[in-house]
Amino acid sequence: MKYFSILSLFLTFLLSSCNEFLEQQPTTVLTDVNAITNEASAQEAVLGMYGSLRANGHYGIYHVLVPDALSDVLRSRSAIPNINEFDDNEVLPENVYLQNMWTAPYYSILVANQLMERLPPLANIPASTRSSMLGEARFIRALSHYNLVRLFGDIPYVTTTDKVSIENTSREAVDQVVQQILDDLQVAEADLPERQRSFGNFSEEETSRVLAVRAAATALAARVHLFRAASGDYEKVIEKTTVIIEDPFYELEEEYAAAFNGRSQETIFEVYFAQDELARLNLESTPGNQFNYAVSEDFSNAFEEGDLRKPFLLVPSSESFYSLKYGSDASPAVVLRLADMYLMRAEAYARLGRLEEALADINRIRSRAGLADLPATDQASLLLAIEHERFIELAYEGHRFVDLKRTGRADEVLGAHNPNFWQTTDQLLPIPFLEVNNGLPQNPGY
Numbered sequence: 303m304k305y306f307s308i309l310s311l312f313l314t315f316l317l318s319s320c321n322e323f324l325e326q327q328p329t330t331v332l333t334d335v336n337a338i339t340n341e342a343s344a345q346e347a348v349l350g351m352y353g354s355l356r357a358n359g360h361y362g363i364y365h366v367l368v369p370d371a372l373s374d375v376l377r378s379r380s381a382i383p384n385i386n387e388f389d390d391n392e393v394l395p396e397n398v399y400l401q402n403m404w405t406a407p408y409y410s411i412l413v414a415n416q417l418m419e420r421l422p423p424l425a426n427i428p429a430s431t432r433s434s435m436l437g438e439a440r441f442i443r444a445l446s447h448y449n450l451v452r453l454f455g456d457i458p459y460v461t462t463t464d465k466v467s468i469e470n471t472s473r474e475a476v477d478q479v480v481q482q483i484l485d486d487l488q489v490a491e492a493d494l495p496e497r498q499r500s501f502g503n504f505s506e507e508e509t510s511r512v513l514a515v516r517a518a519a520t521a522l523a524a525r526v527h528l529f530r531a532a533s534g535d536y537e538k539v540i541e542k543t544t545v546i547i548e549d550p551f552y553e554l555e556e557e558y559a560a561a562f563n564g565r566s567q568e569t570i571f572e573v574y575f576a577q578d579e580l581a582r583l584n585l586e587s588t589p590g591n592q593f594n595y596a597v598s599e600d601f602s603n604a605f606e607e608g609d610l611r612k613p614f615l616l617v618p619s620s621e622s623f624y625s626l627k628y629g630s631d632a633s634p635a636v637v638l639r640l641a642d643m644y645l646m647r648a649e650a651y652a653r654l655g656r657l658e659e660a661l662a663d664i665n666r667i668r669s670r671a672g673l674a675d676l677p678a679t680d681q682a683s684l685l686l687a688i689e690h691e692r693f694i695e696l697a698y699e700g701h702r703f704v705d706l707k708r709t710g711r712a713d714e715v716l717g718a719h720n721p722n723f724w725q726t727t728d729q730l731l732p733i734p735f736l737e738v739n740n741g742l743p744q745n746p747g748y
Contacts, residue, residue, distance in 0.1 A: 338416070338417065338420035338421065338424070339424070340424065340426055340427070341426060341427045341428075341431060344417070344420075344421060344424070344427060344435060345435075347413070347416070347417055347420075348417065348435050348438055348439075350413060351410065351413040351414055351417060351438070351439065351442050352442070352512070352513065352573075352574075354406070354409055354410040354413055355410060355442070355573045355635075356573060356575060357402075357406040357409065357410075358402055358406070358582060359399075359401075359402030359403050359404075359405060359406025359407070360403075360406040360407055360410060360446070360449070361573040361635040361637070362406075362582045362583070362635075363582045363583060363586055364399055364402060364403045364406075365403060365406075365407070365449050365700060366583060366635050366698070366699065366700045367583070367586055367587060367595050367698070367700070368388050368399070368403065368700075369452075369453065369700040369701070369702065369703040369704060370595075370697070370698055370699075370700055370702055370703065371385075371388045371389050371595060372388055372389075372391060372703045372716075372728075372731075373702040373703040373706060373715075373716060373719075374598050374600040374601060374702065374715060374716065374719040375597070375598060375601050375693070375697050375698065375702045376389075376587075376595045376596065376597065376598060376601075376698070377389050377595070377596055377597070377598045377599075378594060378595065378596075379593065379594065379595070379596045379621065379622055380592075380594040380595075382594070384397045384398055384399050384400075385399065385594050385595075390720070390723050391716070391720055391723045391724050391725070391728040392723050393728075393731055393732055394732070394735075394748075395732040395733065395734055395735040395738060395744065395748055396734075396735045397732075397734075400731060400732065400734055401734040401735075401736065403453070403731070404450070404454070404733075404734045404737065405734075407446035407447070407449050407450050408446070408450075408460065410442055410443075410445075410446040411442075411443050411446045411447065411460050412460070412463055413442075414439040414440070414442045414443040414446070415439075415443065415460065415461060415462055415463050416463050417435060417436070417438075417439040418436060418439050418440070418443075419462075419463060421435055421436055421439075422436075430495070433493045433494075433495075434493065434494060434495050434498075436493050437489070437490045437491075437492070437493030437494035437495075437514065437516075437519070438490075438494065438513065438514045440486045440487070440489050440490035440493065440519075441486075441487070441490045441494065441514040441518060441519050441522070442514070443461075443486055444483045444484075444486040444487050444490065444519075444522060444526075445522060445637070447459055447460075447479060447482070447483050447486075448483055448522070448525070448526055448529075451476055451479045451480065451483070452529060452704045452707075453703075453704075453730070453731045454730060454731055454733060454745070455476055455730045455745060456473040456474060456475055456476055456479070457473055457474065457479055458471040458472060458473055458474065459471075459474055459478070459479050459482045459483075472742075473742065473743060477530070480526060480529065480530050483526050484523060484526055484527070487519045487520075487522055487523040487526070488523070490514070490516075490519040491516055491519040491520055491523070494514055494515055494516040494518070494519055495515060495516065496515060496516055496517075497510045497515060497551075498510040498513040498514075498515055501513075504565075507551075507565070508565040510551070511565045511566075511569040511570070511571065511572055512565065512571075512572060512573075512574040512634075514571060515571075517545070517546055517549060517551070517552070517570055518570050518571040518638060520542050520545050520546060521542065521543070521546050521570045521571070521638040521642075521643060522571075522638060523538075523542050524538070524539050524542035524543045524546075524643065524646055525638070525642075525646065527539045527542065528646050528649065528650065528708070529704065529708055531708050531709070533653075536650040536653050536654050537650075537654070539646055539647065539649075539650035540647055540650045540651065540654075543643040543644075543646050543647040543650070544647065546570065546640065546643045547640070547643055547644065547647065551567075552567065552568065552569075552570060552640045552643075553567045553568065553640070554568055554640055554641060554644075554666070554667075554670060555567060555568050555670075556670070557610075557670075558610065558611045558614060558670060558671065559614045559626065561636065561639060561641070562627050562628075562633060562634070562636060564632060564633070564634050565634075566636075566639070568639045568640045568641065569634075569636055569638075569639050569640075570637075570638035570639055570640065570643075571637045571638040572634040572635060572636045572637055572638075572639075573634055573635040573637060574634055575631075575632050575633070575634060575635075576632065583628035583633055583635060584628045584629065584630065584631060584633055586628075587624060587625060587627070587628050587698065588624050588625070588626070588628065588629055589619050589621060589624060593621065593624070596621070596622035596623060596624055597615075597616060597622060597623035597624060597625065598719075600719055601616075601693070601697065602616055602623050604690070604693060604694060605694065606673055608672055608673065609671050609672065609673060609694065610670075610671050610672035611671050611694060611695070614626050614627070615627065615694070615697055615698075625697070625698050627697075627698045627699075628698070636699060641667055641670075641695055641696075642695075642696060642701075644663045644664070644666050644667050645663070645664065645667060645688060645691060645692050645695065645696075647660075647663050648660045648661075648663035648664040648688050648691075649685065649688045651663065652681060652684045652685050652688060653681075653685070655681060657678070657679070657680075657681060657684055658678070660684055660688070661675070661676055661678065661679075661684065664676060664684075664687065664688055664691055667691060667695055668691065671694075671695075685709075689705065689709065689711070692705055693705075707729045712726075712729050713726055716728070725747060726747075727745070727746050727747025727748070728747070730745045730746075730747075731745070732744060732745055732747075732748035733745055733748075
């Protein structure tokens, strides 16, 4: 079955620097599939791979803000129908932003695959450097596939740049995709360094938060295990998150807001935006020329009295509430951070009946927020408390929609939030029209 037209087009894009799509990409993205010939060109390719994460369709906007618009965190205040469709849970396969959410991660995957194909034969790269680069490529490939599978369900897992092979790739079941993601991350954990080299004006500590290190692969693996939500995975979540929590390189910031200033001591991995780049997240989520995403009423009513996060996450304006999480021109997209590790471990402990340990982890996060410790309680109540804590702590970071899906709570919560439109089939986004038109099966309900 031939279907993957978009990836076929991207293979052509890699050969053409004048294409409109590439003009939106960082200049370090490769324009020639034969360009990796030595260490310098390989380093350029690696930076291009990270640069691809900044595309609008990936962490530039849509994989950060759209999942929260699909849930009860954000609402659309846009006049653009394509944005309103996400808020209404009425996304059409022809939606241009939906198409971008599909193609941008696959572009990152292609660049990662290109690195993995071109690096091994080169003899003029030190072994440690080669290992790090290959680990980084595995990490980006796993991360990009995860962003797709969490929203679209069954997807193709692409491990090549060969056009014919890609065209004949079909959708794979979620469980198969998740296992391949975990396989990639296992290799990445072995290949990635504990800390990254200094680069340009960035110190070793700073580059170790914007370039993947071993802990980033470990943290992402914990997230993927939690996403799979099988009983055997909860032990893995505890194992992986504990590695991060016990690493002295990562510490919770004393103040919540400090975690989003860039290269925070809490950050495990973030997508970096330079000062001279278009501040997409800032423009989309704070008052300005665009301001397409505002805080939902459900979210604004969810705070406990005295929560120190509230002034940062809930800023009143004449138009609506907004957040300062992306309040500057260079606000990063924080992909993995320590607070999430505590909350993931708390949930895993709770699901295994280890309630005291779960309480200790959630109360660590509540303490920073100025909230009283939760008292001892039963398992069901504690799981709801952890869900609520994730609702507040991780707002505007793209987790809420996936959290409600994986815990089986989407119909109850989002059905109440959007009773006029929500359907069970809205837990998956539609496969974009261009892919369906080329033979890819559509998700149910579309």
